Amino acid sequence: xxSVLCSVPGLWHSFNPFIRVFVLISLAAAIGIMVMMINLYxxxxxxxxxxxxxxxxxxxxxxxxxxKIASRVDAEGNFHPALLSMDYRxxxxxxxxxxxxxxxxxxxxxxxxxxxxxxxxxxxxxMYVALDLHLYAVADLHRKKxxxxxxxxxxxxxxxxxxxxxxxxxxxxxxxxxxxxxxxxYIVKLSDNPISxxxxxxxxxxxxxxxxxxxxxxxxxxxxxxxMHDYINKxxxxxxxxxxxxxxxxxxxKEVFTDILDLIHxxxxxxxxxxxxxxxxxxxxxxxxxxxxxxxxxxxxxxLQILDALGSMDSGRQLSFLAEVFLSSSDFEEKxxxxxxxxxxxxxxxxxxxxxxxxxxxxxxxIFRHTLHPLTTNS
Amino acid sequence: MTLQxxxxxxxxxxxxxxxxxxxxxxxxxxxxxxxxxxxxxxxSKNRIRENFLLMQSPLTPGISIIAGAYNEEITIxxxxxSLLNMNYPRYEVVIVNDGSTDRTLEKLIEAFQLExxxxxxxxxxxxxxxxxxxxxxxxxxxxxxxxxxxxxGSKADAINAGVNAAVYDYFLxxxxxxxxxxxxxxxxxxxxxxxxKKVIATGAPLKMANNxxxxxxxxxxxxxxxxxxxxxxxxxxxxxFSLGKMGWNTINAIQNVSGxxxxxxxxxxxxxxxxxxxxxxxxxxxxxxxxxxxQSIGEEYAVRYVPQTLCWxxxxxxxxxxxxxxxxxxxxxxxxxxxxxxxxxxxKYKRLGLIIFPHxxxxxxxxxxxxxxxxxxxxxxxxxxLIGWKNAIVLLVFVYTYSVFFSILAILWDQLVFRHYKRWLxxxxxxxxxxFEPFLYHPLVLLFSMWGYLHQFIKKEKKWGKMxxxxxxxxxxxxAIR
Numbered sequence: 001x002x003s004v005l006c007s008v009p010g011l012w013h014s015f016n017p018f019i020r021v022f023v024l025i026s027l028a029a030a031i032g033i034m035v036m037m038i039n040l041y042x043x044x045x046x047x048x049x050x051x052x053x054x055x056x057x058x059x060x061x062x063x064x065x066x067x068k069i070a071s072r073v074d075a076e077g078n079f080h081p082a083l084l085s086m087d088y089r090x091x092x093x094x095x096x097x098x099x100x101x102x103x104x105x106x107x108x109x110x111x112x113x114x115x116x117x118x119x120x121x122x123x124x125x126x127m128y129v130a131l132d133l134h135l136y137a138v139a140d141l142h143r144k145k146x147x148x149x150x151x152x153x154x155x156x157x158x159x160x161x162x163x164x165x166x167x168x169x170x171x172x173x174x175x176x177x178x179x180x181x182x183x184x185x186y187i188v189k190l191s192d193n194p195i196s197x198x199x200x201x202x203x204x205x206x207x208x209x210x211x212x213x214x215x216x217x218x219x220x221x222x223x224x225x226x227x228m229h230d231y232i233n234k235x236x237x238x239x240x241x242x243x244x245x246x247x248x249x250x251x252x253x254k255e256v257f258t259d260i261l262d263l264i265h266x267x268x269x270x271x272x273x274x275x276x277x278x279x280x281x282x283x284x285x286x287x288x289x290x291x292x293x294x295x296x297x298x299x300x301x302x303x304l305q306i307l308d309a310l311g312s313m314d315s316g317r318q319l320s321f322l323a324e325v326f327l328s329s330s331d332f333e334e335k336x337x338x339x340x341x342x343x344x345x346x347x348x349x350x351x352x353x354x355x356x357x358x359x360x361x362x363x364x365x366x367i368f369r370h371t372l373h374p375l376t377t378n379s
Numbered sequence: 380m381t382l383q384x385x386x387x388x389x390x391x392x393x394x395x396x397x398x399x400x401x402x403x404x405x406x407x408x409x410x411x412x413x414x415x416x417x418x419x420x421x422x423s424k425n426r427i428r429e430n431f432l433l434m435q436s437p438l439t440p441g442i443s444i445i446a447g448a449y450n451e452e453i454t455i456x457x458x459x460x461s462l463l464n465m466n467y468p469r470y471e472v473v474i475v476n477d478g479s480t481d482r483t484l485e486k487l488i489e490a491f492q493l494e495x496x497x498x499x500x501x502x503x504x505x506x507x508x509x510x511x512x513x514x515x516x517x518x519x520x521x522x523x524x525x526x527x528x529x530x531x532g533s534k535a536d537a538i539n540a541g542v543n544a545a546v547y548d549y550f551l552x553x554x555x556x557x558x559x560x561x562x563x564x565x566x567x568x569x570x571x572x573x574x575x576k577k578v579i580a581t582g583a584p585l586k587m588a589n590n591x592x593x594x595x596x597x598x599x600x601x602x603x604x605x606x607x608x609x610x611x612x613x614x615x616x617x618x619x620f621s622l623g624k625m626g627w628n629t630i631n632a633i634q635n636v637s638g639x640x641x642x643x644x645x646x647x648x649x650x651x652x653x654x655x656x657x658x659x660x661x662x663x664x665x666x667x668x669x670x671x672x673x674q675s676i677g678e679e680y681a682v683r684y685v686p687q688t689l690c691w692x693x694x695x696x697x698x699x700x701x702x703x704x705x706x707x708x709x710x711x712x713x714x715x716x717x718x719x720x721x722x723x724x725x726x727k728y729k730r731l732g733l734i735i736f737p738h739x740x741x742x743x744x745x746x747x748x749x750x751x752x753x754x755x756x757x758x759x760x761x762x763x764x765l766i767g768w769k770n771a772i773v774l775l776v777f778v779y780t781y782s783v784f785f786s787i788l789a790i791l792w793d794q795l796v797f798r799h800y801k802r803w804l805x806x807x808x809x810x811x812x813x814x815f816e817p818f819l820y821h822p823l824v825l826l827f828s829m830w831g832y833l834h835q836f837i838k839k840e841k842k843w844g845k846m847x848x849x850x851x852x853x854x855x856x857x858x859a860i861r
Contacts, residue, residue, distance in 0.1 A: 015773065023777075029777075036788060040791060040807070146423075178427065215436055366499050373496055375514040
């Protein structure tokens with residue numbers, strides 16, 4: 001052993017400086033490998049310890065706090081808030097400055113609230129404030145790390161605590177898209193009037209945000225639909241206008257039809273497509289001649305949207321136009337959409353469809369049969 | 380030339396190889412950092428991206444799952460059932476029977492009560508003639524469409540046929556023999572909805588299914604493979620996906636979306652002309668042409684990867700299958716550089732011409748050639764005594780330790796973040812494989828890559844990249860195949 005150790009300096013000096021660099025780098029890599037292999041077990045053990053701590057704290061919350069709270073609710077669902085305050089003061093003995101401890105407590109509170117949303121929403125919010133947990137969340141909103149800002153917003157949203165406007169409004173158009181998105185969802189969910197909050201948004205919505213805001217608004221109890229007049233116009237941010245059109249369709253809010261018709265002259269192709277879709281879904285049949293007039297000059301996507309809208313309106317008045325597109329167009333998709341639009345009106349145009357079916361041959365017949373087939377209605 | 384001159388040439392080349400290795404490791408180091416950024420962002424994002432949102436929303440975009448099937452009678456029914464049970468509100472499953480000569484189609488017809496229907500089919504992109512279409516009147520299988528076509532000799536041709544029939548704006552390209560996570564569609568659609576740029580394709584890591592336990596086409600237990608080739612390929616995949624792809628994802632420079640699992644913008648694929656049936660690397664070829672197309676229309680685009688493993692595929696179990704797979708991949712790479720050589724270092728193609736192509740050319744295409752020549756030089760230098768034993772060993776140890784270092788880093792990183800393997804013993808098994816990979820597996824990869832280049836150079840004929848399937852370990856004994 002000694003002879004080996006003694007030979008190391010000699011070996012080292014026998015390398016030229018260049019090779020010595022490689023020796024050192026290789027040594028670093030070998031140490032790196034060893035550290036990683038040790039970490040494999042250290043991290044595994046640490047994970048287990050953390051998990052055990054989490055489980056202990058969670059079971060304390062459930063057994064000592066929430067089960068007591070639940071037991072004090074009478075058969076009618078009434079409880080006495082004054083008595084409840086005693087239960088959660090005990091939580092202050094935990095180190096709430098520690099983020100992990102805090103997260104476990106807040107997650108348990110949210111889970112409890114979500115299990116009994118009718119009963120404990122206000123109580124859990126009060127408990128959250130009484131423990132000063134909101135102060136940590138507010139502090140996180142001012143940190144540079146976007147992940148912390150997002151988590152704070154998510155926490156406040158789940159707890160249902162609406163902060164002051166000056167805290168939240170600057171975040172609505174934040175440079176980080178996730179902070180921006182979370183702040184928008186937060187304000188829309190907790191505000192008394194979610195539609196009015198859209199006016200503060202100046203940056204475009206992503207498709208994901210659109211889906212998320214749509215859901216939050218559609219689940220909201222107080223939606224002032226009349227405010228949609230302010231958003232369905234050419235001057236609004238196009239993605240907000242699109243979202244408003246989708247909401248109008250969802251609520252079948254036909255009072256905005258004049259605003260929708262005005263949008264038909266927009267230069268934004270996506271907004272135009274959504275407008276035509278809304279016209280079809282809301283069955284604004286007065287717009288039919290307008291759509292037919294628009295048709296020839298439009299791009300293929302818009303043409304297909306017009307055909308679909310005419311089909312959705314199901315008025316039976318544009319059958320000849322649809323048949324003309326179907327028979328004369330050389331584009332397969334235009335033919336298919338025209339055919340689908342005709343078939344959608346089979347209640348009112350059974351005779352027309354039968355007549356057409358007798359005359360068709362070749363590809364046209366194949367397309368028409370395809371759209372008539374009950375198994376391919378969506379294809 | 381004198382022996383001394385040769386000696387100088389060999390020695391210079393030897394140093395070139397080590398500088399080259401240093402450069403590769405530096406790039407790996409950079410990718411490890413970028414991968415950390417990418418995965419961290421994804422993890423934070425996932426905390427606010429709730430799956431139920433897409434499940435419940437009427438605005439969720441539709442997706443067509445397209446899978447080609449050629450002689451898959453052993454696994455087809457379970458795998459189609461699994462595709463029909465994905466967590467997603469709006470999707471269809473298009474199975475393209477590519478002229479199978481076994482009972483694939485008959486089994487599908489029996490199991491799903493299929494009926495032949497009239498279908499208005501249009502060849503938006505070229506493929507071999509399509510004969511028949513089948514749908515089921517049983518509501519439970521309403522999402523399924525089966526297309527029977529003339530054998531096109533390639534998966535690309537089958538996928539093209541499926542793209543023509545697909546209804547939705549996005550499609551998932553997969554193989555019927557792949558086991559997909561139930562959340563695959565929910566995860567892969569996210570970048571399309573989330574990105575500020577137009578996303579044209581998304582992918583996710585693949586892993587080996589060889590030793591995993593599968594129940595009715597669903598993955599129930601993830602295990603590291605036992606077989607020689609599959610376990611090394613697992614290590615290779617983890618390194619390539621967790622470090623490589625996720626690193627490139629951060630700078631929007633993904634080179635390829637795997638043919639086993641990729642989601643695409645259907646219209647862009649059609650506008651690009653679809654998959655090339657005569658390509659050996661149709662997946663990479665597709666991405667290259669999609670990127671070139673987006674560049675040509677001047678629209679900002681992105682190809683994205685999500686870090687969660689969503690697909691398990693059966694890895695090669697025999698020498699022959701492994702050889703065929705590697706030769707095909709090498710031919711694909713060579714073919715791409717022959718076809719699109721003008722993209723290389725061409726500033727007109729921006730990221731594609733200045734980052735993706737140069738990296739692939741220098742560190743993927745040329746790597747086997749440089750390495751093989753390096754090994755020959757190394758042996759000659761030692762034999763002729765032009766390099767000392769001690770120095771030679773140091774250089775060898777340097778290459779070896781870094782190769783192992785990055786493999787283990789990738790394995791642990793993957794496990795710490797996603798915990799796919801429930802037992803840490805599985806992870807240890809992979810780490811041990813990483814130690815042996817440079818000696819046992821890598822030389823074979825080099826050999827078959829060179830073999831592939833040679834085949835492509837002499838234009839050897841192409842066949843369907845078919846693998847003999849053994850099936851997966853089933854939880855219920857009824858379907859146990861091995």
